[in-house]
Structure formats: C-alpha cells, structure tokens
Amino acid sequence: MKCRDAVHALLEASPPWSPELRLHLEGCARCRSLAALHVSASGLGAPALPALPAIAREGVLGEVRRRRVRRRTFAVAAASLGVAGLAWMILSSSSPPPELSEDRVEVVDTGQPPRPEGSLTREAAVEDAAQGEEGPAERDALAALVVEVRGYSRRDVVGQDDVYRRFGALASWVRPPDSRALEATPFRTALMPLVYLESNP
Amino acid sequence: MKGTAILEESGSPATAMAAMDFDALLEAEQGALLRLARRLVWDAEEARDLVQAALADAYEKRRGLRDGAAGAAWLRRILVSRAMSHLRRRRVWSALRDALDWGPPEVAPSAEERYAGAQRWDTLSRALRALPTQQATAFTLRYLEGLDVDGVAEAMGIGRGSVRTHLHRALTRLKALDALVEGGTP
Numbered sequence: 488m489k490c491r492d493a494v495h496a497l498l499e500a501s502p503p504w505s506p507e508l509r510l511h512l513e514g515c516a517r518c519r520s521l522a523a524l525h526v527s528a529s530g531l532g533a534p535a536l537p538a539l540p541a542i543a544r545e546g547v548l549g550e551v552r553r554r555r556v557r558r559r560t561f562a563v564a565a566a567s568l569g570v571a572g573l574a575w576m577i578l579s580s581s582s583p584p585p586e587l588s589e590d591r592v593e594v595v596d597t598g599q600p601p602r603p604e605g606s607l608t609r610e611a612a613v614e615d616a617a618q619g620e621e622g623p624a625e626r627d628a629l630a631a632l633v634v635e636v637r638g639y640s641r642r643d644v645v646g647q648d649d650v651y652r653r654f655g656a657l658a659s660w661v662r663p664p665d666s667r668a669l670e671a672t673p674f675r676t677a678l679m680p681l682v683y684l685e686s687n688p
Numbered sequence: 689m690k691g692t693a694i695l696e697e698s699g700s701p702a703t704a705m706a707a708m709d710f711d712a713l714l715e716a717e718q719g720a721l722l723r724l725a726r727r728l729v730w731d732a733e734e735a736r737d738l739v740q741a742a743l744a745d746a747y748e749k750r751r752g753l754r755d756g757a758a759g760a761a762w763l764r765r766i767l768v769s770r771a772m773s774h775l776r777r778r779r780v781w782s783a784l785r786d787a788l789d790w791g792p793p794e795v796a797p798s799a800e801e802r803y804a805g806a807q808r809w810d811t812l813s814r815a816l817r818a819l820p821t822q823q824a825t826a827f828t829l830r831y832l833e834g835l836d837v838d839g840v841a842e843a844m845g846i847g848r849g850s851v852r853t854h855l856h857r858a859l860t861r862l863k864a865l866d867a868l869v870e871g872g873t874p
C-alpha cells in the first residue's frame with residue numbers, strides 16, 4: 488500500500504484498521520501521525536451548546552419579502568439609470584457646442600478704425616474683401632483653412648481611416664458624433680462671405 | 689399556511705403541496721441546521737442569521753426540490769454554501785482589519801466559547817477560524833458533525849478527492865496550531 492492510498496483509506500474509516508493499512512502504518516511514521524490526528528479529531532464529538540431559539544416561519548417569509556423588495560428596487564434603479572444614460576447620450580450628441588463668450592474672442596489690431604457694433608454682415612465682408620484688404624493668397628489660405636476645419640469637424644475620421652476599415656461597421660458605430668461647430672452663428676456669419684466670394688470670383 | 693400563502697403566485701394544488709412540504713421541512717430540520725451553523729461559524733447570532741438566510745434561499749428554490757426525501761441534505765447544502773461565503777467574507781475582513789491595524793477583531797471570547805468553557809473548544813474554534821474556509825468546513829462536517837466523506841462532499845458540493853485533501857491539510861494545520869494532538873486534544 489502506498490502512502491496516498493493509506494491516507495485515503497484512513498480518512499474514510501476509523502479503527503480497527505484493515506490489515507493492509509495496519510501493515511503500512513507500522514512502517515510509515517508520517518501516515519501513523521496522520522492516523523493519530525484523525526483518531527483524535529474523530530473523538531472530539533460536538534461541543535455542548537445551549538439550544539438557539541427557533542426561527543419562526545414568518546421570519547423566513549419576511550426575509551423572502553425583503554429580498555423581493557430589494558430586487559425590485561434594484562431593477563427599477565438600474566432601469567432608471569439606463570434610461571438616464573441613454574437620454575444623456577442622445578442629448579449630448581444633438582446639442583450644439585456652447586457659444587464663444589465675448590472675452591474669449593481674440594481682437595486683432597488691423598490699424599483701421601473699428602467698425603460699428605453689428606457690422607459683420609455679408610455686405611460688409613464683401614466690401615472688405617473687395618477693398619483689397621486680403622489678397623488672393625490670403626483668401627486661398629483662408630479657404631483652405633475652412634476646408635481643413637470642415638474636414639476635421641464633419642468627416643467621419645474613425646470610419647474612414649484605413650487602420651479601422653477592417654473592423655467594418657463597428658468603426659462607424661463607435662465614431663464620435665459629428666461636430667456642429669461650423670453651424671454655430673459666429674462661424675456662419677464669418678464664413679458665408681468667403682463661400683460667397685468663392686462661388687462668385 | 690397563512691404566511692406562506694401570501695407569497696404564493698398561484699393557488700394550484702402542486703404549489704400548495706410545495707408550501708406544505710416546505711413548512712414540514714422547516715419544522716423537522718431547523719434544529720439540526722441551527723446546530724450545524726453554530727459549529728461552522730462559532731457564533732450564536734451569526735448562526736441564527738445564516739440559518740434564516742439559508743431557509744429563505746430554500747423557500748425561493750423550493751420548486752427545484754423534486755425528491756422530498758432528500759430535503760434534509762438539500763437544506764444542509766444550502767446552509768453550508770451560505771456559511772462558506774460568510775466565513776470567506778469574515779476572513780477577508782479579518783485580514784483587512786489586521787492590515788489596517790484596527791486591532792484584533794475579538795479580544796474577549798465569544799458567548800459560544802465562554803459557554804463551551806473548556807479550553808479545548810476555545811483553542812479549536814480559534815484555530816478553525818485561522819484555517820482556509822474549505823478546510824475548516826470539511827473538518828467541521830467530518831469530525832464535529834460526524835458526516836462521512838460522501839456526506840461532506842455532497843454538503844460542500846465538491847468531489848471526494850477534494851474532501852480528503854482538505855481534511856488532510858486541516859489535520860496537519862490544526863496540529864501545527866497546537867489545537868489538535870495525536871491521541872487527544874490539548
């Protein structure tokens with residue numbers, strides 16, 4: 488008999504041991520020690536303790552009811568959170584970015600007397616351009632800038648990137664929402680004359 | 689059956705029977721469950737809470753019990769599972785308390801230990817708390833509850849081989865902790 492078999496046999500039984508196990512124990516100190524521990528543990532019996540008061544059926548059913556209330560509350564809370572999250576995602580993807588505040592607008596000193604308030608209209612811009620304040624090179628640079636900004640803000644950057652193409656439709660699903668920056672009033676007012684000039688050189 | 693009926697979704701004869709069986713099972717097995725819970729966690733209050741939670745588990749799962757004769761073993765398995773989760777949590781909290789140096793969890797012996805009085809139970813219960821949950825549970829079921837290896841395996845939901853491994857390690861650890869000596873308790 489090997490030690491492994493002896494351990495299995497002695498943990499499942501109690502003395503008197505089988506002759507085979509007894510023979511092994513006589514020749515193996517480790518298994519003999521384990522057998523002695525097993526015998527002591529088997530002789531422990533159960534500690535004498537005072538009886539506990541019985542649990543009433545109502546107590547058990549009360550616990551079941553509390554669990555149901557907890558589960559229902561949790562489900563309602565989870566559903567509310569889900570709806571709130573969804574609403575937030577929808578609103579944040581459709582709301583325009585905040586307007587630029589006055590103090591964030593950089594004022595460039597052109598050496599010209601300032602225009603009266605509210606004069607940044609299409610006519611005024613066309614007039615400015617026609618007066619030769621901006622040469623063709625500047626206008627081209629500005630037009631290129633408009634295209635570039637439009638490209639960054641309106642192009643589906645993730646979806647069209649070669650790196651992501653192999654992910655197929657997934658790339659479109661995870662792309663950030665389109666920016667509406669160019670639709671904001673200040674940009675529309677500033678860019679419209681330029682677009683007008685481009686189409687009517 | 690009034691209390692049970694409140695929670696029944698339908699009044700079918702099968703449901704009524706299940707409720708009836710559950711009440712009978714509660715009546716018949718509650719004492720044994722309370723004793724077992726106490727030997728597993730060594731605290732009267734914790735044991736009572738555990739049994740109540742296990743009975744609530746059993747009530748919720750009662751339709752899964754097909755064989756009424758297996759009710760006692762089924763309840764014991766539910767209780768042992770609950771007790772093992774409880775012991776694991778207690779060990780984690782105990783380790784956390786030690787790590788954060790909040791002081792020893794129980795300086796004075798618990799009511800159980802005071803009542804049991806004898807030095808050997810005090811030493812053994814403390815040593816069992818220091819053992820990994822599965823070893824302590826297997827030891828308690830085998831040697832204090834008197835189950836055979838098959839019974840321990842069934843109650844713990846593990847194989848016979850794992851039970852033997854846990855028992856072997858538990859005996860060796862308890863000896864190392866001076867809670868068990870060859871031929872008797874200290």
Ligand SMILES: [Zn+2]
Binds near residue numbers: 491493515516517519
């Ligand atoms: Zn051996």
